[in-house]
Amino acid sequence: MYMPQTLTEAVRYYQDEQTCIDTVAALRWPDGKPVCPKCGVAEGERKHYWLDTQKRWKCYFCRKQFSVKVDSVFEDSPLGLDIWLVALWMLCNCKNGVSSYEIARETGIAQKSAWHLLHRLRYGLQSEDGGKLGSGGKIVEVDESFIGGKARNMHPTKRKKAMEYRHKGKTVVMGFLERGGKVRTEVIEDRDKKTLHGKIKQHIEPGARIMTDELVAYFGLDEDYAHKVINHAEEYVRGHIHTNSMENYWSLVKRQLNGTYISVEPFHLFRYLDEQTFRYNHRSTKEHPVSNADRFALALSQIAGKRLQFKELTGKVDGSF
Numbered sequence: 001m002y003m004p005q006t007l008t009e010a011v012r013y014y015q016d017e018q019t020c021i022d023t024v025a026a027l028r029w030p031d032g033k034p035v036c037p038k039c040g041v042a043e044g045e046r047k048h049y050w051l052d053t054q055k056r057w058k059c060y061f062c063r064k065q066f067s068v069k070v071d072s073v074f075e076d077s078p079l080g081l082d083i084w085l086v087a088l089w090m091l092c093n094c095k096n097g098v099s100s101y102e103i104a105r106e107t108g109i110a111q112k113s114a115w116h117l118l119h120r121l122r123y124g125l126q127s128e129d130g131g132k133l134g135s136g137g138k139i140v141e142v143d144e145s146f147i148g149g150k151a152r153n154m155h156p157t158k159r160k161k162a163m164e165y166r167h168k169g170k171t172v173v174m175g176f177l178e179r180g181g182k183v184r185t186e187v188i189e190d191r192d193k194k195t196l197h198g199k200i201k202q203h204i205e206p207g208a209r210i211m212t213d214e215l216v217a218y219f220g221l222d223e224d225y226a227h228k229v230i231n232h233a234e235e236y237v238r239g240h241i242h243t244n245s246m247e248n249y250w251s252l253v254k255r256q257l258n259g260t261y262i263s264v265e266p267f268h269l270f271r272y273l274d275e276q277t278f279r280y281n282h283r284s285t286k287e288h289p290v291s292n293a294d295r296f297a298l299a300l301s302q303i304a305g306k307r308l309q310f311k312e313l314t315g316k317v318d319g320s321f
Contacts, residue, residue: 001023001026003293003296003297004089004293005291005292005293006292007086007089007090007093010085010086010089010296011086014081014082014085014086015082016082017055017080017081017082018055020080020081020082020084020085021055021067021068021081023085023300024068024074024081024085024300024303025068027297027300027301028068028072028300028301028303028304030301031044034048034057034066034068036048036057036059036061036062036064036066037066037070037071038059038062038064038066039059039061039062039064041059041060041061041062043057045061046060046061047060048060051065055067068081069081071304071305071307072124072303072304072305072306072307073120073121073123073124073303073306073307073308074120074303075307077117077120079109079113079117083107083109083117084117084121085300086107087103087107087114087117087118087121088121088124088296088299088300089292089296090103091118091121091122091125091275091299092125092278092279092292092295092296092299093279093292093295093296095252095279096255096256096259096260097256097260097261097272097275097276098118098260099260099261099262100114100115100117100118101114103117103118116310116313119268119271119308119313120307120308121299122271122272122274122275123271123274123306123308124299124302124303124306125274125275125278125299125302126274126278126302126306127278127302129184129203132203132204132205133176133178133181133182133184133203133204133205133208134178134204134205134207134208134209134210135205135208137208137209138178138179138180138181138208138209139178139179139208139209139210139211139240140176140177140178140179140204140208140209140210140211141175141176141177141179141210141211141212141242141243141245141246142174142175142176142177142200142204142210142211142212142218142243142246143174143175143212143213143243143246143247143250144172144173144174144175144188144191144196144215145172145173145175145250145253145254146170146171146172146173147170147171147172147173147253147254147257147264147266147269148169148170148171171187171266171269172187172188172189172190172191173185173186173187173188173253173269173273174186174187174188174196174199175246175249175250176200176203176204177245177246177249179245182280182281183246183249183277183280183281184203184277185253185270185273185277186199186203186270187266187269187270187273191215191217192217193216193217193218193219193220196215196217196218197217197220197221200221200225201224204225206224206225207224207225207226208225208226209225209226209228210225210226210227210228211228211229211230211241211242211243212227212228212229212230212243213229213230213231213232213243214229214230214231214232214233228241229241230242230243249276249280252276252280253272253273253276256272256275256276257272267315268313278299279295282294282295282298
């Protein structure tokens with residue numbers, strides 16, 4: 001199957017609706033046999049009817065009609081797949097992300113629609129953890145970061161208080177990065193010892209080698225892990241002991257949040273972290289080169305079985321305001 005290699009090629013290639021349908025179908029059903037989302041019957045058991053005028057299939061068994069959008073992040077969207085696929089291409093391959101205002105300008109849709117579209121695509125980028133990190137003696141760097149406004153940008157009445165309590169009002173995010181492997185992030189309530197130790201045990205294999213900074217809450221991990229500490233007040237690297245890889249990831253996250261998205265509500269922060277995590281975990285390296293087309297194809301293969309409605313995004317699931 002042909003895959004465009006650049007954004008310009010993607011815009012031209014996905015102009016045709018049937019091309020978009022064929023691309024999504026090929027990546028959603030790799031064996032080329034559409035599966036009815038209502039009854040779960042694949043086309044191989046008895047060929048589904050293709051309704052050419054409506055661009056969808058009709059199941060031979062339950063007689064229900066379905067398209068490539070059903071049971072995916074695209075479900076119930078009036079937007080064409082040409083907009084969805086170009087937006088997904090940009091989200092996967094723009095290093096600092098892409099804002100809803102930019103998508104709205106480039107595609108001609110409303111900014112509100114673009115915002116919903118991007119959050120649905122971020123949901124599609126989420127992937128399963130795939131077990132604990134640190135197996136086989138690999139080193140895992142653990143660090144936490146604060147996401148929130150800077151004191152110098154605040155009103156003078158709030159700036160003084162923010163300078164006294166640097167982390168007050170900010171969201172705490174914890175990260176786990178396996179050297180030569182993948183990164184994971186999680187929004188946490190606080191930096192207490194109980195919280196940090198619980199998350200480490202949840203994500204890291206017992207007996208693994210862990211690198212952290214000098215935060216007191218990390219003390220006491222020696223019973224279950226080979227724990228090494230780097231004191232940032234004195235040095236940043238001592239041989240193989242450092243958390244620079246994790247710090248590099250935080251710099252990418254903050255460049256994305258501060259430069260592209262400007263302001264992110266804590267309620268939605270984990271979605272933006274999922275977006276950056278996907279790009280980081282599938283970055284191109286000398287050992288494992290990854291092209292833009294590869295990253296796009298992987299993201300498109302993960303869209304099935306995920307649906308995110310606008311009322312869930314805005315906290316109105318029960319219909320309340």
